[in-house]
Amino acid sequence: MDAQSRGRAENIDPADQWVLNPNTGEYELRLTPSTPQSAVPRPRRSAPRGANGAARDRTATPQAPGRGVPPQRRRRGAPEEPPPGRRGRRPVQKKSKAKKALLWTGGTMAFVLVAAAGAGYLYIKHLNDNITSVSDDGASTGGFSKGKAINILLIGTDKRTGKGNDKYGDKNSVGHADTTILLHVSKDRSNATALSIPRDLITDIPDCPTTQADGSQKVIAGTSNVRFNTSLGQDDRTPSCVARTVTELTGIKPDNFMVADFNAVKTLTTAVGGVDVCLGKDINDPDSHLNLKKGMQHIQGETALAFVRTRHAVGFGGDLSRITLQQQFLSALMRKLKSNDTLTDPTKMIKIAEAGTKALTVDSNLDSIGKLKDLGLELGKLNPKNLTFTTVPVIDNPAEKVHATVVLKPGATQPVFDAIKNDVSFTAVKAQKKKEAAAVAARLKGTKSAASAVRVRVLNGGAEPGSAQAELEYLQNQAGVLKSENAGNAGVQLSRTTLEYAPDQADQARRLAAILGLSGSALKPGKSVTNSQGLPAITLTLGKDFPGAGDSFTAATKAPDVDKTTADKVECAK
Structure with missing residues (x-):
């Protein structure tokens, strides 16, 4: 009212x-x-x-x-x-006349919704009426759960709906997935990772069962080797298809999704009273209409939209450069929402609640203030310094003479996806259970036998065909592990390589782990086995994470070294 x-x-x-x-x-x-x-x-x-x-x-x-x-x-x-x-x-109660699209970060809702909860039942109902939802079409897990890690898919579209947005060119755009971020919040809420997915990434889009406007069901056929951003809008694809594409790409199934258009940036930044960003140089970009001087700048509304849209004036002038600006913007928005001058101002918080709910389009499992409040309370436990922004590792598409698209960087992307899937922090957070971590680390401590004393059976348990023989040749010819043999296929498929050994073989296991770069979690104390000669041996089973003969394994308890920033720091765009 x-x-x-x-x-x-x-x-x-x-x-x-x-x-x-x-x-x-x-x-x-x-x-x-x-x-x-x-x-x-x-x-x-x-x-x-x-x-x-x-x-x-x-x-x-x-x-x-x-x-x-x-x-x-x-x-x-x-x-x-x-x-x-x-x-x-x-x-x-008035029905919302302009139910726009989403927030640009799940963390934003933590503060918006907690504030809204204090306004009483009538006002909560008013906010509830602002929310627009669309079917998840079975593409999500069915909704986030307390006590478990949370994966929220944030989708920013390039649809030009709303006052003044048609001036940004391509005013008839159906609304592709222009900005996509997979927000992973750890099970213990101590840290989070915001993974940006480039819109020009070449990938496969799966078949997408989709609920039509009239309630009927239609399966939209998938396509191969196309831009990621066509997972939304193209061929009438809905946000649920973006969720399916992300699952296909990363192996991570989102719990929920949210969608935003240009208006979300303008209304939210205006509601919070603007955010502070930093430029490493003067920028005058006629395409995005951004005209700002070098140094710290306070932006909101149209200027904020221009900031997250500009790309030709920063970095290499492409979408990857724009991603860094978007990540800086989200960090600034998080800091502003977390600040005391926002959290202690009831009038400002109500404005944020109004803007946030009107800007929201959510999946059908997140379609009420009550559900959003619960999500907000979970996200509100996060400290911005432990929110890491990073991007899917990519390289220029080698099939193009004039580079316009990107492809996954070989060997670099799977460790990133695995770290998120296995709830591994990208920040230096002391969040692991100390007793459990100490026990794992202790497996690598102690005496090590000589390499020539290590007797090991090598099995293939999910690596590429021929990997066991290739690793055997490396161990014998370069690592000095002469008492090694190829024991064939393991008969099981493992995502991670394991090294099993009996208690009296721990010194051999520690030596082999040091040679291969295996982490303590890869070492599995167990029973003794015998090799083809009937002698006791340890067992190395190569999993899907096998990097190649002679290459060191990535430690399973350590996130990969990638370009990243955290939400508590101000990064200047260059």
């Missing part, structure tokens, strides 16, 4: 009319500064109390019920009655 809907004001921001009453602790609707209003009706009927706790006299002279409206006459000595139609009646 706002002033316009009641005919009481013309140019008043609705958020400015909800005022916290310090005596009651409730939010009250103040239609004009000069006319105090009754508090939002509440279910309880006990007599109102004064500041000292005593019951107030109901026969006291009433306040004027509204501008230009005289108080009602009443019988002498009779208790005062509220104006007709006001007792117990909830304010009329």
Whole structure:
């Protein structure tokens, strides 16, 4: 409910009319500064109390019920009655006329929704009516869960809907997946990773079962070797198809997804009062309409949109350069939402709640303020310094003479996907269980036998065909592990390589782990086995993570070394 809907004001921001009453602790609707209003009706009927706790006299002279409206006459000595139609009646709710698209970061909702929760039932219902949802078509896990890691897919579209957005060119765009971020929040909420997926990445889009506008079902056929951004909009694909494509690409199935268009950036930055970003040089980009000087700049609205859209004026002038700007923007937005001048300002928080819910399009498993509040409370536990921004490792498409697209960087992407899938932090957070981590690390400590004393059977348990023989030749010819043999296929498929050994063979296992670069988690204490000669041996089973003969394994408890930033630091665009 706002002033316009009641005919009481013309140019008043609705958020400015909800005022916290310090005596009651409730939010009250103040239609004009000069006319105090009754508090939002509440279910309880006990007599109102004064500041000292005593019951107030109901026969006291009433306040004027509204501008230009005289108080009602009443019988002498009779208790005062509220104006007709006001007792117990909830304010009329207006349906949102412009249900736009999403927030640019799941972390934003943590603060938006917690603030909204304090505005009372009626206001929560109003916010609930702002939200737009679309079917997840079975592409998600069915929704995030408390006590488990969370994966939220954030999709920014290039659809030009909304006032003034058609001036940015391609005004008839169907809305492709222009900006896509997979936000992973750890199980213990100590850290998070925001993984950007380049829009020009060449990938495969799977078949997408899709709910149509009329409620009917249609399977949109998949395509191979196409740009990632065509997973949305192209051939009537919906956000659920983006979720399926991300799962196909990374092996990570999103719990929920959110979608945003240009208006989300403009309205949210205006609601928070702008954010601070940094430029390493002057920028005047006629394509994005960004014109800013070098150094720290305060941006909001149209300027904020221009900032996240510009690409020709920064870096190499491509989409990968723009991704760094978007990550800087999200970091700045997180810091602003976390700041005291935002969290302690009820009026500002209500504005953020209004802007956030109107900017939201969410999947059907996240379609209410209650669900969003629960998600927000989980995300609110995160410290921005432990939120890492990084990008899927890619290289220029070697099939193109003029580089316009990118492909996955061989050998570099799977460790990134595995780290997220296995809830490994990209930040230096002491979040691992100390006792468990110490026990794993202890496996590598102690005496090591000579390489010539290591007796090992090498099996292939998921690596490329021929890997066991190739590794055997490396061990014998270059590593000095002469007592080694190829034991064939393991009969099982392992995602990670393992090294099994008996307690009295620990010194051999430590030597082989040092040679191969295996982590303590790869070492598996167990029973002794015999080799083809009947002699006791340890067992090396090569998994899908096998990097190649002679190459060192990536430690499973350490995130890969990638280009990254964290949300608590200001990075200047260059």
